[in-house]
Amino acid sequence: MNEVKPTSPWKPSAKDKLRELVTFFGSMVASFTLVAVTELKGKLAYFVSFVFIYAAISAIYSFRRYGKATAKDSAVKVFIACGALLTIIPIASILQTIISKGYKGIRPNLFLSDMSMATPTDPLTNGGLLHAIVGTIIMIGGALILSVPIGILTALYLTEIKGRFTQPIRFLVQAMSGVPSIVAGLFILSAVVYPITKSSSGFMGSLALSILMIPTVARTSEEVLGLIPQDLREAGTALGGTQWRTVAMIVLPAAKSGLMTAVILGIARIAGETAPLLLLTGGGDRLNFNPFDDPMGSLPFYIWKSFLAGSEEAVTRAWAGLLVLVVVILILFVSARILSTRKVAR
Amino acid sequence: MSSLSDVANAKVQRAVSPRAQGTGLEARGIHAWFGKHHALADVSLDFAPGTVTALIGPSGCGKSTFIRTLNRMHEFIPSAAMAGEVLLDGKDVYAPGVDVTKIRLQIGMVFQKPNPFPSMTIGENVLSGLKLAQLKVENKDDLLEECLERAGLWKEVKDRLGAHGGSLSGGQQQRLCIARSLAVKPQVLLMDEPCSALDPGSTLRIEETIRQLSETMTIVIVTHNMQQAARVSDYTAFFLSDNGPGEMIEVAPTAEIFSRPKDKRTEDYVTGRFG
Numbered sequence: 001m002n003e004v005k006p007t008s009p010w011k012p013s014a015k016d017k018l019r020e021l022v023t024f025f026g027s028m029v030a031s032f033t034l035v036a037v038t039e040l041k042g043k044l045a046y047f048v049s050f051v052f053i054y055a056a057i058s059a060i061y062s063f064r065r066y067g068k069a070t071a072k073d074s075a076v077k078v079f080i081a082c083g084a085l086l087t088i089i090p091i092a093s094i095l096q097t098i099i100s101k102g103y104k105g106i107r108p109n110l111f112l113s114d115m116s117m118a119t120p121t122d123p124l125t126n127g128g129l130l131h132a133i134v135g136t137i138i139m140i141g142g143a144l145i146l147s148v149p150i151g152i153l154t155a156l157y158l159t160e161i162k163g164r165f166t167q168p169i170r171f172l173v174q175a176m177s178g179v180p181s182i183v184a185g186l187f188i189l190s191a192v193v194y195p196i197t198k199s200s201s202g203f204m205g206s207l208a209l210s211i212l213m214i215p216t217v218a219r220t221s222e223e224v225l226g227l228i229p230q231d232l233r234e235a236g237t238a239l240g241g242t243q244w245r246t247v248a249m250i251v252l253p254a255a256k257s258g259l260m261t262a263v264i265l266g267i268a269r270i271a272g273e274t275a276p277l278l279l280l281t282g283g284g285d286r287l288n289f290n291p292f293d294d295p296m297g298s299l300p301f302y303i304w305k306s307f308l309a310g311s312e313e314a315v316t317r318a319w320a321g322l323l324v325l326v327v328v329i330l331i332l333f334v335s336a337r338i339l340s341t342r343k344v345a346r
Numbered sequence: 347m348s349s350l351s352d353v354a355n356a357k358v359q360r361a362v363s364p365r366a367q368g369t370g371l372e373a374r375g376i377h378a379w380f381g382k383h384h385a386l387a388d389v390s391l392d393f394a395p396g397t398v399t400a401l402i403g404p405s406g407c408g409k410s411t412f413i414r415t416l417n418r419m420h421e422f423i424p425s426a427a428m429a430g431e432v433l434l435d436g437k438d439v440y441a442p443g444v445d446v447t448k449i450r451l452q453i454g455m456v457f458q459k460p461n462p463f464p465s466m467t468i469g470e471n472v473l474s475g476l477k478l479a480q481l482k483v484e485n486k487d488d489l490l491e492e493c494l495e496r497a498g499l500w501k502e503v504k505d506r507l508g509a510h511g512g513s514l515s516g517g518q519q520q521r522l523c524i525a526r527s528l529a530v531k532p533q534v535l536l537m538d539e540p541c542s543a544l545d546p547g548s549t550l551r552i553e554e555t556i557r558q559l560s561e562t563m564t565i566v567i568v569t570h571n572m573q574q575a576a577r578v579s580d581y582t583a584f585f586l587s588d589n590g591p592g593e594m595i596e597v598a599p600t601a602e603i604f605s606r607p608k609d610k611r612t613e614d615y616v617t618g619r620f621g
Contacts, residue, residue: 162424231461235523238419240451240530241478249478253465 023061027054051082098322105320114297115285120309120317129321131287132302135202136271136328138291139281139298142206143213143270148263150210151217155262158218159225160233160247170222177215184211185276193280200282202296208276217266224258225251260340264333271329274300299325350576350604350616368435368533370395370564371416371453376430377591378411378420385411387591388430391583393534398556398565400575400600403585403615408592409568412585413536416566417453418446434534451479454532458539460519462511462526469507471522475530489529497525498555517548524555535559537567541574553578572616576604584612 012020031050034040040049055078063071110128118127154173158166188208197204228251236246252259277283282295283305299321306318371393378386386408393399401409414420415428418439432439439449462471472493473486483489490507494500499521503514511522520540527535537556541549549571556565556578569575575582582604583597596609607613614620 229461231457231459232463234419234422235455235457235461235463235526236474236478237422237447238417238450238455238457239475239478239527240447241475242447245478245480249474250463250465254463256465 023057027057054078101319102323105316114287120314121311124313129302131297132299135296135298139202139205142291143209146210147213147217151214152221154218155221155225158222173215173218181212181273182275184208185279189279200280200295201293202281202291204280205277208280209270213266213270216269217262220262220265221259224255228254257340260336264336267332272300274304277301368395371534372433374431376415378415379427381425384591387593389594393564393566395564397580398560398578399581400579401568401583402575407585407587409585410538413538413566413568417450417455417536451530452532453534454527456524456527456537456540458542460516460523462519462522464512467508468503468511471511472525472529479530493525493528496528497521498551499525517544534564539568586611
């Protein structure tokens with residue numbers, strides 16, 4: 001019997017790949033020539049002419065070789081690939097800007113000291129943003145503690161209890177998710193700070209952030225819980241579970257990773273919020289671990305203040321702060337993901 | 347049609363099993379509505395302890411609605427309403443002040459689609475009822491083995507009790523769900539087309555399981571498969587909806603329903619003339 005070699009006829013052969021490469025670079029050369037000989041100018045002209053030339057060449061080749069359907073397919077493929085590239089460019093560009101401008105300010109003392117003994121014009125070896133990192137983490141933590149239970153319980157009311165107030169609450173949650181952050185800040189300012197506490201603190205910031213976070217957590221959780229099959233709830237009930245035990249033992253565990261996504265989206269909503277913190281936290285330059293007393297710094301506040309100060313050192317600090325903020329958010333996201341996907345040890 | 351009645355006759359007709367608990371389940375004058383839609387009218391049916399009763403009839407005739415009124419799962423649907431009495435050991439399960447979770451503990455249910463809890467392992471699935479209902483048992487491992495054994499699944503899963511329930515095949519998942527409902531020791535087990543999503547091999551295993559279980563408990567099974575009704579049940583009830591609410595046309599020992607039904611419509615259905 002002949003030896004049979006495993007092949008993958010549905011994948012492009014080496015020859016196909018080579019032709020693909022030739023078409024790619026051929027289109028590049030063609031677009032350069034086009035820009036050189038015509039009135040078209042600028043980077044955008046290169047990109048646009050390249051996209052159309054590349055799509056046209058691929059389509060013509062496929063049409064002559066395989067026919068109309070394949071021609072359409074390859075032209076659309078080119079457009080989609082370029083569209084994907086186009087959407088990545090802004091993200092990549094933002095990250096690139098932050099990293100290239102921010103890395104200069106990253107020094108060990110940035111993570112070890114605060115700005116209480118430094119002025120905006122001090123060299124970068126003086127002062128740091130420890131107070132801002134700590135403040136941001138404490139405020140996000142506070143907002144998490146307040147919003148996650150309230151948000152998930154709201155979602156449970158909407159999906160499990162379905163009481164008389166389901167419609168109005170759903171409407172309120174949707175309306176609240178569009179509240180501008182400055183409004184949340186002003187609300188806490190007028191409802192809590194002026195009449196009651198009469199002073200700024202990190203906790204006031206957490207309260208305002210919660211107002212922004214709760215609707216996000218509640219809406220996403222509601223959608224996730226809605227995906228859990230009704231079957232499972234009935235099965236739990238049919239085994240003699242009360243509604244609460246069925247929800248706690250079956251529905252919530254089944255929705256765990258989706259709920260974690262809801263929490264992550266909630267963090268994403270508030271992590272970079274600046275406006276309410278400007279109003280409520282006082283934005284001190286001193287390291288402060290107590291969210292209930294004295295001003296508390298935060299990364300967005302620090303960035304805003306440093307840019308306002310305007311000196312070269314301060315602007316570099318601001319960019320470094322931005323880089324740190326991005327990294328802190330990234331760490332929060334990744335750890336939330338890891339927590340949610342970890343298998344139950346058994 | 348002789349084959350079906352042969353199958354039904356071949357079973358040894360048993361008297362009420364002495365090992366079954368309680369005095370059985372009685373439904374008296376059950377009506378059911380979904381909003382304005384009258385789905386089921388005036389069904390009265392007794393289920394003696396230790397018997398298997400099959401409910402047959404075309405789709406939409408109210409069989410599933412009927413068994414869902416028996417363990418109060420009917421009220422899960424927001425617009426649902428009902429009338430009539432369901433007596434378990436002589437006590438109305440719909441009486442005010444009755445703890446509905448206790449009722450569902452005594453009247454277990456197996457659903458049409460296998461639905462093991464996705465966040466739990468095989469072992470946890472079987473014992474989940476204990477946690478849900480906050481029951482205490484002395485030896486969980488014994489109970490686990492007993493339930494899986496009775497559901498005919500022990501040999502297949504005893505080495506991977508820590509695997510996820512979803513990793514089993516459809517037939518095994520359904521037997522896992524049966525084991526799960528046995529763990530809380532119900533008197534009555536309601537089965538809503540338990541084999542409709544399964545292959546013939548798994549179906550046969552589950553039918554054997556049903557026969558064994560019926561020695562100690564009362565079983566009500568909804569099925570579209572008349573062969574199955576003939577094979578597993580002691581009594582068969584025929585349901586029909588004739589452009590109105592579903593009604594029970596006839597109930598009799600299974601052999602009689604398939605050999606000499608009293609009602610013309612029953613005969614038409616069991617001989618395959620419609621439905």
